Amino acid sequence: MAGGNLSVVLHAKGDLRLENRPIPEPGPNEVLLQMHSVGICGSDVHYWQNGRIGDFVLTKPMVLGHEAAGRVMKVGSEVKHLKVGDRVAIEPGVPREMDESFKNGRYNLSPTIFFCATPPDDGNLCQYYKHSANFCYKLPDNVTFEEGALIEPLSVGIHACRRAGVTLGTTVLICGAGPIGLVCLLVAKAMGASQVVITDLAPERLTMAKELGADYQLTVKRGDAPQQLAESVEEKLGAQPHVTIECSGVESSIHTAIYATRPGGVVTLVGLGAEMANIPLIHAAIREVDIRGVFRYCNTWPMAVAMLASGKVNVKPLVTHRFNLEQAVQAFETTRQGLGIKVMLKCDQNDQKP
Numbered sequence: 001m002a003g004g005n006l007s008v009v010l011h012a013k014g015d016l017r018l019e020n021r022p023i024p025e026p027g028p029n030e031v032l033l034q035m036h037s038v039g040i041c042g043s044d045v046h047y048w049q050n051g052r053i054g055d056f057v058l059t060k061p062m063v064l065g066h067e068a069a070g071r072v073m074k075v076g077s078e079v080k081h082l083k084v085g086d087r088v089a090i091e092p093g094v095p096r097e098m099d100e101s102f103k104n105g106r107y108n109l110s111p112t113i114f115f116c117a118t119p120p121d122d123g124n125l126c127q128y129y130k131h132s133a134n135f136c137y138k139l140p141d142n143v144t145f146e147e148g149a150l151i152e153p154l155s156v157g158i159h160a161c162r163r164a165g166v167t168l169g170t171t172v173l174i175c176g177a178g179p180i181g182l183v184c185l186l187v188a189k190a191m192g193a194s195q196v197v198i199t200d201l202a203p204e205r206l207t208m209a210k211e212l213g214a215d216y217q218l219t220v221k222r223g224d225a226p227q228q229l230a231e232s233v234e235e236k237l238g239a240q241p242h243v244t245i246e247c248s249g250v251e252s253s254i255h256t257a258i259y260a261t262r263p264g265g266v267v268t269l270v271g272l273g274a275e276m277a278n279i280p281l282i283h284a285a286i287r288e289v290d291i292r293g294v295f296r297y298c299n300t301w302p303m304a305v306a307m308l309a310s311g312k313v314n315v316k317p318l319v320t321h322r323f324n325l326e327q328a329v330q331a332f333e334t335t336r337q338g339l340g341i342k343v344m345l346k347c348d349q350n351d352q353k354p
Helices: 042-050 145-149 151-164 179-190 203-211 226-237 251-260 281-285 301-310 325-336
Strands: 005-012 015-021 030-039 067-075 087-090 128-132 136-138 171-175 195-200 216-219 243-246 266-269 290-293 319-324 342-346
Touching (some): 005 325, 015 325, 030 087, 030 145, 067 151, 087 145, 136 301, 145 151, 151 243, 151 266, 151 301, 179 195, 179 243, 195 203, 203 216, 216 226, 319 325, 325 342
Parallel strands (some): 171 195, 319 342
Antiparallel strands (some): 030 067, 067 087, 087 136
């Protein structure tokens, strides 16, 4: 571990820097990791471009990155389940206290949770990073580091599908075929969804969705009427879907989700858009369409590891671009421009394999 700890640090809106930071020392219940693969998320780019997401405001320099996997370099004195050399996937949200949300098994809702790359907490887009050992999950030999890093977005899909109640025979509409829409597609199919329709503005994203198992693709154009899109969905499926998973955060897309979902069905809101939205709420209410929120995930890493190890889910095609850590600014620019699907940064100079 000679040398420094090269890190991707956001100093202020638009001010992204590569800098050396000290190598951290793990506490009794922590492990020190040599980072291997870290994906860039839309939220990382949003902080870079805007300096904030909602109430989370950047007030001091912050290391970015929260989709990550690495190798254990040191273990704290109390850590029993991990050893030096273990390959692990990192769950970025760690509860700080045993509050009501924690006790209820919904620790993602804890107001004081630590979360990588959410102000003021540092992320793991760096060479060396320490993390709570309880939130590091050992990867089986047949699961790559990149797959381990992709467990984070995959977890959003798992949590969204759980919240929506996707099960054997469910028909599903997914609005948006970006990285999160695509993992929702993969998970819905793995959980037994019989038919999935997916929508997007970009035809190339719908092509990827088809390759990943979408039964129907629907290209939308800006200005399309939500009711007409809802009718198009019904035509493709032969009936309205049981569940709609909205992954864009766009107001008109939320309208489509509500109009499209069958009476008694569920709309799950995954995409985050403007704080206030005008939606046809009464249309949902009189048809008993449940509208459910999704905030990150909880208790998803074991299921995700099992899905990948068994081959039930294949996330490998999602990685379309790879950059060395030193090329971080170029990697962020690639993501900002919406090129490809998932951009992966490689943090270990001696191991550039997936």
